[in-house]
Amino acid sequence: xxxxxxxVDNNYDNRVEQNSTAPFSDDTNFSELYDSTKxxxxxxxxxxxxxxTMQEWLMNHHSQEEYQNLFINMDLAMKxxxxxxxxxxxxxxxxxxxxxxxxxxxxxxxLHEMPLDFxxxxxxxxxxxxxxxxxxxxxxANCLQYFRGEAITYLKQNFGDFSIFLxxxxxxxxxxxxxxxxxxxxxxxxxxxxKRDLNNLDQxxxxxxxxxxxxxxxxxxxxxxxxxxxxxxxxxLQNVYNNLSKKDAAFVRALIYPILILLVGLTVxxxxxxxx
Numbered sequence: 001x002x003x004x005x006x007x008v009d010n011n012y013d014n015r016v017e018q019n020s021t022a023p024f025s026d027d028t029n030f031s032e033l034y035d036s037t038k039x040x041x042x043x044x045x046x047x048x049x050x051x052x053t054m055q056e057w058l059m060n061h062h063s064q065e066e067y068q069n070l071f072i073n074m075d076l077a078m079k080x081x082x083x084x085x086x087x088x089x090x091x092x093x094x095x096x097x098x099x100x101x102x103x104x105x106x107x108x109x110x111l112h113e114m115p116l117d118f119x120x121x122x123x124x125x126x127x128x129x130x131x132x133x134x135x136x137x138x139x140x141a142n143c144l145q146y147f148r149g150e151a152i153t154y155l156k157q158n159f160g161d162f163s164i165f166l167x168x169x170x171x172x173x174x175x176x177x178x179x180x181x182x183x184x185x186x187x188x189x190x191x192x193x194x195k196r197d198l199n200n201l202d203q204x205x206x207x208x209x210x211x212x213x214x215x216x217x218x219x220x221x222x223x224x225x226x227x228x229x230x231x232x233x234x235x236x237l238q239n240v241y242n243n244l245s246k247k248d249a250a251f252v253r254a255l256i257y258p259i260l261i262l263l264v265g266l267t268v269x270x271x272x273x274x275x276x
Contacts, residue, residue: 055093
C-alpha cells in the first residue's frame with residue numbers, strides 16, 4: 001500500500017503553477033502573494049553570538065544523515081514559527097543561520113506576522129512547507145541554484161528524476177508535498193514513520209517471543225508518540241525566537257474584528273428598538 005499523506009489540497013496544482021517563485025535569494029519573496037505592507041517584519045536584535053549562514057555551512061562536505069538531521073531541525077523551527085503566528089518570508093540561504101554550531105538553533109531571519117484570516121494562514125503554511133521541501137531537494141540533488149520560476153514546475157512534473165538523490169525512507173514525504181501539495185511537516189512525517197517502524201518491530205518481537213507480552217514501544221508505561229521520536233528543542237527555539245509576539249497576543253488581535261462587528265450589531269438592534 002502506498003504512503004498516504006494527509007491534508008492534500010485538490011486545487012494546489014493550479015495555485016503552485018501561478019505562484020511558483022522560490023525565494024532562495026534576496027530578490028524574491030512572498031510579497032507577490034500577500035500584501036506585506038499590512039504585516040510587520042520582525043527585526044532581530046544584534047547579539048554577539050557565533051553564527052554562520054546556511055550558505056556558509058553548505059561549503060563544507062556533509063553526509064546524507066547530516067542533511068537529514070539539519071532539515072528536521074529546520075522543520076521544527078518552521079513549525080515553532082507558525083505556532084507563534086508568523087511565517088517565513090524568505091528561504092534564501094543567506095537568511096537562514098545556524099547559531100553556536102548547533103543544528104538545534106536554526107534561525108530564519110526574514111519573518112512576517114500571519115494575516116488574520118484563516119484561509120491566508122493556511123496558504124502561507126502550505127507555501128512554507130512546499131518551499132522548504134524544494135530547498136531540501138535542491139540541496140540533496142546539488143541543483144538548488146536552478147530552482148526558479150519554470151524550474152519549480154519542472155520539479156513538480158518530473159519529481160521521479162530527483163527522487164534518486166533523496167533518502168529512500170523520505171521519498172513518500174517529498175512526493176506528497178511536491179506532487180500533491182500535502183501540508184505536512186517533515187518532523188511529523190519522520191516521527192510517524194519511526195513510530196510505525198517500531199510498532200512493526202514490536203509486533204515481530206512479540207510473535208517471536210511466544211506471546212510473553214514484552215514490548216519495545218513503551219516508555220515509563222506509556223506508548224511512545226510520534227513527537228517522542230524526533231528531536232525536542234523547544235527550549236533552544238524559545239531562546240532563538242524570544243522576540244516574537246506570543247501566540248495569545250495574536251489570538252486577542254484576531255478577535256478584535258468579530259467583537260467590533262458584534263458591538264455594531266448590538267448597537268443597531270438597540271437603536272431599532274428605541275426608535276420603534
